[in-house]
Amino acid sequence: MTERGEKPPFLYVVVCAAGIAADVGRLINAAQEREWHVGVIATPLAMDGFFDTAAVEAQTGRPIRSAWRRPGDPRPFPEPDAVVVAPATFNTINKWAAGIADTLALGTLCEVSGLGVPIAVLPCVADALAAHPAYQESLTRLRATGVRFGPPYAGADGEEFAWEEALDLLDRAAR
Numbered sequence: 001m002t003e004r005g006e007k008p009p010f011l012y013v014v015v016c017a018a019g020i021a022a023d024v025g026r027l028i029n030a031a032q033e034r035e036w037h038v039g040v041i042a043t044p045l046a047m048d049g050f051f052d053t054a055a056v057e058a059q060t061g062r063p064i065r066s067a068w069r070r071p072g073d074p075r076p077f078p079e080p081d082a083v084v085v086a087p088a089t090f091n092t093i094n095k096w097a098a099g100i101a102d103t104l105a106l107g108t109l110c111e112v113s114g115l116g117v118p119i120a121v122l123p124c125v126a127d128a129l130a131a132h133p134a135y136q137e138s139l140t141r142l143r144a145t146g147v148r149f150g151p152p153y154a155g156a157d158g159e160e161f162a163w164e165e166a167l168d169l170l171d172r173a174a175r
């Protein structure tokens with residue numbers, strides 16, 4: 001429980017453009033049950049039909065962030081106490097590892113990597129893409145900075161996406 005007067009813990013959920021993003025409400029629900037306040041940052045492509053943005057805004061009580069704020073505008077979210085990237089695409093994982101910050105989601109990830117904030121990632125990457133050498137190097141590079149990865153998920157029939165595991169990874173990182 002949050003002590004009186006204590007700032008509630010704030011979780012950034014970064015959503016990329018993968019089909020499984022349609023179920024991101026499950027992660028938000030599970031996080032809220034663990035008393036996280038949640039703000040969603042989505043890649044511009046993820047905003048384009050990959051999940052129900054109105055439902056997620058209603059669930060979190062905050063607008064989804066996808067574009068950079070204008071100079072002089074206040075920061076819309078508090079600083080994060082932890083970050084979950086789910087689903088994480090091949091594209092965003094590789095660009096993040098390479099230090100590219102051309103979307104708000106990537107800029108945020110590059111920045112929080114250097115702050116010591118716990119970060120858990122649930123990749124959603126087809127086996128053929130996961131075999132690409134750049135992807136394997138990206139995982140090694142990000143792991144070396146303390147980023148924690150959930151199990152590989154390629155979207156095969158019957159395969160479950162481990163939404164709650166992301167929260168378990170954060171708990172383990174905090175210990």
Ligand SMILES: Cc1cc2nc3c(=O)[nH]c(=O)nc-3n(C[C@H](O)[C@H](O)[C@H](O)COP(=O)(O)O)c2cc1C
Nearest residue numbers: 016017018019043045046089090091092124125126
């Ligand atoms: C319907 C659909 C489903 C997709 N699913 C995935 C996926 O599961 N994993 C992935 O890495 N890319 C997937 N893609 C491709 C990404 O959307 C594409 O690489 C995009 O550039 C990712 O952008 P982002 O990383 O900025 O979200 C999918 C594309 C479409 C149209």
